[in-house]
Amino acid sequence: MAQQGQFTVVENGSITTPKGFRAGGLHCGLKKTKRNDLGVIVCEVPAAAAGVYTLNAFQAAPLKVTQESVAAEGKLQVMLVNSGNANACTGQQGEDDARTMRAEAAKAFGVPDHYVGVTSTGVIGELLKMDRVVPGIEGLPAVVSADEEGGEQFSQAILTTDLVKKVVCVELTVDGKTVHIAGAAKGSGMIHPNMATMLGFMTTDAAISSANLQKLLNRSTDMTFNMITVDGDTSTNDMVVTMASGLAGNEPLDAEHADWAAFATAFQYVGEYLAKAIARDGEGATKLIEVTVANAASEDAARAIAKTVIGSSLVKSACFGADANWGRIIAAVGRAGVPVNVDTVDIRLGDISVLEQSRPVPFDDPKATEYLKGELVQIHVNLNMGGATATAWGCDLTYDYVRINAAYRT
Structure with a gap:
């Protein structure tokens, strides 16, 4: 036990x-x-x-x-x-x-x-x-x-x-x-x-x-x-x-x-x-993606943003390709339908900081790529607006997902 x-x-x-x-x-x-x-x-x-x-x-x-x-x-x-x-x-x-x-x-x-x-x-x-x-x-x-x-x-x-x-x-x-x-x-x-x-x-x-x-x-x-x-x-x-x-x-x-x-x-x-x-165990998945949104103005806002990021086909595809394209993450944050302070967002991939106060920061691209190749990808979004936190889970979007669903009935 x-x-x-x-x-x-x-x-x-x-x-x-x-x-x-x-x-x-x-x-x-x-x-x-x-x-x-x-x-x-x-x-x-x-x-x-x-x-x-x-x-x-x-x-x-x-x-x-x-x-x-x-x-x-x-x-x-x-x-x-x-x-x-x-x-x-x-x-x-x-x-x-x-x-x-x-x-x-x-x-x-x-x-x-x-x-x-x-x-x-x-x-x-x-x-x-x-x-x-x-x-x-x-x-x-x-x-x-x-x-x-x-x-x-x-x-x-x-x-x-x-x-x-x-x-x-x-x-x-x-x-x-x-x-x-x-x-x-x-x-x-x-x-x-x-x-x-x-x-x-x-x-x-x-x-x-x-x-x-x-x-x-x-x-x-x-x-x-x-x-x-x-x-x-x-x-x-x-x-x-x-x-x-x-x-x-x-x-x-x-x-x-x-x-x-x-x-x-x-x-x-x-x-x-x-x-x-x-x-x-998502169809065709090669990795689990975990998105945590911290310091949101409310729990509802944190949940909405976390679910929008985890549901983004572009974010999922970037994780599959091990591409540290944080722009896809910030874009998902901005379209979640809840107010955000566009000047205070921090983003990390694991422990690798890629965005601070909504501005890009230098990071080790090869190290980020290697991290994204792992079986667990953790994306941290800090809104710096309040005290609410939420976490959502998903998987990467792969070629196999299309193959499986293209022939589901056969």
């Missing part, structure tokens, strides 16, 4: 590490390969639930169904996901299919329909092959388990163009009880702040109400998942869902609880870890 302040990162932890959770996955035939394409998380008790969803106007049918389920009691017991087909822009048939998936999962695991959430990821505009999905759902109870293998099979089931799984687990002490928070996510392309082709699943055994879990998820998402971009495209299907079993035995957490701050910090760490893993 690795200590991180008030919490510890659990090595080989998974979405099933918190008490009460099982998971699994299988291949039902939605993908052309034999990789898992249907997965599920199951809690042994109705879990407090919270979710955040894409802001794309064309919200996919499964998201609507999941929101209906959570709205009923603020609880979920089963979270079902398929990859290989987004079930988006599929009209009434798509909604009917999403509700059929919910009903079949409820029957398979012996819970009410409204205790089931559903989500999908993959190609937009194609109807689900329900003759494959339904038998797959019927087979899920036989493959779920509470061990690491169950989490592994689930993590495989949610992938599309991802190259790696994104999984993390932490533990901390609340009221003297050991509490776990775990997460699994998928996402590689069509990623942009305010959600994207990204699915995130978080589990915890902490006792916390749905309302307090929702507040925590909203705040954490604004600082993590909503601060990443790969390509500027916001998808139809994205969501992050959190389930809390309450089986750790702590007193219910709220903002007045003595351990609330520690729990919130650990919760945000899980979200940030997954968000950065998604950015690092």
Whole structure:
């Protein structure tokens, strides 16, 4: 285990590490390969639930169904996901299919329909092959388990163009009880702040109400998942869902609880870890880019500028080419739509200062080029206007990104 302040990162932890959770996955035939394409998380008790969803106007049918389920009691017991087909822009048939998936999962695991959430990821505009999905759902109870293998099979089931799984687990002490928070996510392309082709699943055994879990998820998402971009495209299907079993035995957490701050910090760490893993695994990416905007007039301004810089195709291309062209960064700062003092901006690439008080300074170009060739590029923008700070994450824009997306359906 690795200590991180008030919490510890659990090595080989998974979405099933918190008490009460099982998971699994299988291949039902939605993908052309034999990789898992249907997965599920199951809690042994109705879990407090919270979710955040894409802001794309064309919200996919499964998201609507999941929101209906959570709205009923603020609880979920089963979270079902398929990859290989987004079930988006599929009209009434798509909604009917999403509700059929919910009903079949409820029957398979012996819970009410409204205790089931559903989500999908993959190609937009194609109807689900329900003759494959339904038998797959019927087979899920036989493959779920509470061990690491169950989490592994689930993590495989949610992938599309991802190259790696994104999984993390932490533990901390609340009221003297050991509490776990775990997460699994998928996402590689069509990623942009305010959600994207990204699915995130978080589990915890902490006792916390749905309302307090929702507040925590909203705040954490604004600082993590909503601060990443790969390509500027916001998808139809994205969501992050959190389930809390309450089986750790702590007193219910709220903002007045003595351990609330520690729990919130650990919760945000899980979200940030997954968000950065998604950015690092961007389609065709060779490096993670981190943009920190400091001393802004407000947090909103800092976030807007950080997201504009990280989303700039020119900045991303310059990082790919290891070109220390700070002009692309300052141009992005200036078009972020928030007031800036054009005479006080400092910019650094790692520890290499390239701009001070909005004026270029001499720097070692070969050293900067070598720095930009690394797997992590940190861009620091100091506005010298106030005390607010924000960080955003993304990746470089490469030839492979175009190749992958030019042939996505084939």
